[in-house]
Amino acid sequence: MTNLKDALAFAGQGGLATRFTRIGPEEAAALCQQTYGISGRVKRLETEKDDTYLISAPDARYILKIANPDEAQAELDLQNAVLDHLAVHFARPAPRLIRAISGEGMLREPTSGRFYRLLSFVEGTPLDMMDARPETLPEIGRVLGELRLALSGFTHPAQNRELVWDVQHVMRLRPLLAEVSLPPEHHALAGQAFARLAEVAHRIPRLARQVVHNDFYASNIVADPETGRVTGVIDFGDVVESAVAIDLAVALMGQILTDFTPDQDIFDPAYPVLAGYLEVAPIAKTDLAMVPHMVMARVLVRAVMTQYRAALMPENAPYILRKAAPSWAQLQWFLARPTAEVEDILRAPLRSFS
Numbered sequence: 213m214t215n216l217k218d219a220l221a222f223a224g225q226g227g228l229a230t231r232f233t234r235i236g237p238e239e240a241a242a243l244c245q246q247t248y249g250i251s252g253r254v255k256r257l258e259t260e261k262d263d264t265y266l267i268s269a270p271d272a273r274y275i276l277k278i279a280n281p282d283e284a285q286a287e288l289d290l291q292n293a294v295l296d297h298l299a300v301h302f303a304r305p306a307p308r309l310i311r312a313i314s315g316e317g318m319l320r321e322p323t324s325g326r327f328y329r330l331l332s333f334v335e336g337t338p339l340d341m342m343d344a345r346p347e348t349l350p351e352i353g354r355v356l357g358e359l360r361l362a363l364s365g366f367t368h369p370a371q372n373r374e375l376v377w378d379v380q381h382v383m384r385l386r387p388l389l390a391e392v393s394l395p396p397e398h399h400a401l402a403g404q405a406f407a408r409l410a411e412v413a414h415r416i417p418r419l420a421r422q423v424v425h426n427d428f429y430a431s432n433i434v435a436d437p438e439t440g441r442v443t444g445v446i447d448f449g450d451v452v453e454s455a456v457a458i459d460l461a462v463a464l465m466g467q468i469l470t471d472f473t474p475d476q477d478i479f480d481p482a483y484p485v486l487a488g489y490l491e492v493a494p495i496a497k498t499d500l501a502m503v504p505h506m507v508m509a510r511v512l513v514r515a516v517m518t519q520y521r522a523a524l525m526p527e528n529a530p531y532i533l534r535k536a537a538p539s540w541a542q543l544q545w546f547l548a549r550p551t552a553e554v555e556d557i558l559r560a561p562l563r564s565f566s
Contacts, residue, residue, distance in 0.1 A: 219387040223376060223517065226287070227261045227280030229524055235278050235321065240265045244276060247312045247319060248330055258531050266333070273333035274310065278326050285318070288327055290370040292317050294363070294423070294451050295331070302362040304355060305444030307331040336434030336443035345440035349467070349481065353488025355442050356428050356463050360456060360493045363423045371423050371453040376517060378426055378454045379461070379509035380416050382409055385516060392519050401543045405512045411551060412505050416455060419499050424459035426450040429466040457499040460489060461506035468507065470538035478545055479504075479557055486558060501555040508546040508554070515539035 214222070223229065237254040244250045244267050252269035263278040279288055298306045309317050310330040318329050339348070374381060386406045389399065425432075427450040434444045467482040489495075495503075518536040522529040546554060 214384045214387055216387040216390055219385055220391065222374070222381070222384050223388055223520060225282075226284075226375065227282035228376060228517075228521060230261070230280055230282040231525065232281050232326075233324070235263045235324065235326070237265065239321075239323075240267075240276055240278070243278075243321065243328060244274070244330065247314075248274075248310060249313055250274065250330070260532070267330075273335075275307065275331040275333055276328065277331065278321060278328040281324065281326055283327070284370075284373075285327060286370040287373050288318060288329070290368045290373070291448050291451060292329065293368050294366065294448050297366050298359075298362055301365075302359060304358065304442070305334050305336075307334055307446060307448070334434055334444035334446050337437045338446075339430035339433045339435055339442075342435060342437055342440070344481075346484070348435065348440040348442065349484035350488030350491075351442050352428075352433060352463065352467075353485040353490070354492050355433070355445065356425070356460070356485075357489045357492030359425055359428075359445060360422070360459065363425075366423050368423070371451075373452055375426070375450060375452050377450050377510075377513065378452050379458055379506055379513055380454050382406075382509040382513060383413050385513060386410075388516060388520060392516055393523065394519060398515070398540050401540055401547065402512060402516055404547050405508060405543050408547060408551065409505065409509055409512070412502065415498075415502060419455035419457050419502060420496065421453060421455055423451060423453050424456065426452050426454060426459055426462060428459065428463040455499070455502075455506070456493075456495060457502050458506045458510075460486070460495065461503045462510055463489070464503065465507045465510045468542065470542075472541070472545070474545065474548060477557075478542060483558075500558055504546075504554045504557045505551075508543065511539050511542045511546075515543065 237256060241254045250269050252267045255266045257264045257266055261280045265276040267274040267276055292309050295307055295309050299308055310332060311317055312319060318327050321328055389402055427447055432447040433442055434446060435442045463485060464482040467485050469478040472478050514536055518532050522532045
């Protein structure tokens with residue numbers, strides 16, 4: 213069983229607890245000009261743990277990503293390799309890795325030693341910045357299914373990295389509750405959620421596995437604002453080998469209700485997403501039964517980790533906490549239902565979409 217020391221180390225891996233000096237827009241512009249021969253307007257984008265800039269050149273737009281100092285080169289290379297793989301095997305637009313004038317795909321910023329990369333910009337508007345369209349929901353599922361199939365044959369030496377946001381490791385965070393300042397009722401909810409997940413965690417290693425996106429939220433899916441049609445997928449920073457059911461759970465978690473009454477089905481907006489996914493990519497019944505538990509696990513990790521990280525980095529707290537507020541009501545909704553009922557949530561309603 214993980215102790216507090218191990219939980220703290222796990223919670224801080226990959227730069228999640230690392231403070232660093234930001235690289236400013238003038239320095240970002242100079243990197244683009246000197247390394248890639250690209251000049252343009254520079255705009256900082258809000259991100260979780262790195263410096264990311266939108267570069268608007270006369271002929272195209274680009275994303276410059278300057279990694280957190282504690283992000284490992286092998287894990288960044290994994291992300292690059294995924295993008296190169298998808299350029300051949302995925303029909304939808306995704307970022308493309310732009311090589312430097314020297315031909316390299318990743319370089320070090322000379323002063324800080326931090327790795328940086330330039331990516332193509334995927335045109336479209338993130339779905340979380342658009343009004344929801346019913347016809348878009350099944351397409352979200354289809355795109356995730358297509359992405360899963362495109363990655364099914366992909367391998368990389370760093371694919372088994374361990375990420376906080378990969379909830380196959382959710383139980384490693386349980387001791388972290390001792391370090392998180394929460395109202396008593398929220399602390400109790402989190403404790404009950406960990407206890408519920410402890411009952412089913414032994415089944416996670418038996419789920420179907422492959423490299424997955426692991427962050428398929430509306431903020432990482434871009435669409436045409438006029439038609440609502442999905443135009444691409446972005447942000448492959450959390451790619452990892454994990455359970456296919458967990459990848460699907462992330463997508464469904466992004467759709468469940470955030471404002472609801474206790475008797476409502478919070479999965480109601482997610483059923484069309486699931487139906488679209490199953491049109492493209494099948495999933496075993498035993499794996500499907502675990503998806504709602506993995507949704508709750510992702511809600512739990514978001515609730516605990518955002519509070520933990522906001523206390524460590526108060527200067528970035530508004531961004532870190534921006535989506536955390538509904539987590540506690542969602543956890544309460546899950547815990548009000550027996551384990552067996554939770555496992556059956558996605559089965560019966562799915563028949564109306566078949």
